[in-house]
Amino acid sequence: MVVRPAVFIDRDGTLTEEVGYVNHPRRLRLLPRSAEAIRRLNAAGIAAVVATNQAGLARGYFSEEVMHAVNDELVCQLKAGGAHIDGLYVCTHHPTAGDPPYRADCDCRKPRPGLLTRAARELGLDLAASTTIGDKASDLDAGRAAGTRGVLVLTGYGLGEWEYRRPSFRVPPDHVAEDLLAAVDWILRQRAAA
Numbered sequence: 407m408v409v410r411p412a413v414f415i416d417r418d419g420t421l422t423e424e425v426g427y428v429n430h431p432r433r434l435r436l437l438p439r440s441a442e443a444i445r446r447l448n449a450a451g452i453a454a455v456v457a458t459n460q461a462g463l464a465r466g467y468f469s470e471e472v473m474h475a476v477n478d479e480l481v482c483q484l485k486a487g488g489a490h491i492d493g494l495y496v497c498t499h500h501p502t503a504g505d506p507p508y509r510a511d512c513d514c515r516k517p518r519p520g521l522l523t524r525a526a527r528e529l530g531l532d533l534a535a536s537t538t539i540g541d542k543a544s545d546l547d548a549g550r551a552a553g554t555r556g557v558l559v560l561t562g563y564g565l566g567e568w569e570y571r572r573p574s575f576r577v578p579p580d581h582v583a584e585d586l587l588a589a590v591d592w593i594l595r596q597r598a599a600a
């Protein structure tokens with residue numbers, strides 16, 4: 407298997423609007439420049455992998471069926487924008503909410519790196535050459551634990567995280583970007599310069 411670099415992308419607040427629990431496909435809205443961002447990764451031959459915590463399952467807010475419908479909608483909206491993702495990895499767990507198997511002290515709920523390491527194994531990704539993009543410190547912590555760089559976007563929770571919670575960041579982001587497209591452009595510029 408050819409090993410290639412990836413960009414791991416958080417879903418809610420990074421790729422799509424942060425609207426709270428997405429318990430219906432109609433609540434899912436791509437952020438304005440997301441399809442363009444994924445298109446640029448596709449063109450550059452960089453794997454675009456979505457990694458998302460969906461504790462709403464453990465909390466009983468929606469079923470796995472609904473979650474799949476929402477993720478299908480995501481793939482659909484991206485496709486309409488000429489973009490495709492190479493993988494979509496979901497943590498369906500919560501350490502204290504709900505019942506097993508959803509109530510679990512898993513290794514994949516971000517800030518833990520399990521979604522990323524699993525994707526790397528299954529898709530043949532070079533973690534050291536990869537970047538994680540998210541709107542929360544926990545996204546970047548997961549990325550860091552997996553050995554990737556981290557970019558914080560200011561969409562979703564990002565602006566609040568950066569303005570008010572910066573002192574609590576365990577490791578500062580490698581870069582802070584206005585949105586996903588700006589984050590991807592930074593990654594592409596870094597590669598061009600290397």
Ligand SMILES: [Mg+2]
Nearest residue numbers: 416418419541
């Ligand atoms: Mg998020």
Ligand SMILES: [Zn+2]
Nearest residue numbers: 497499512514
């Ligand atoms: Zn999990």
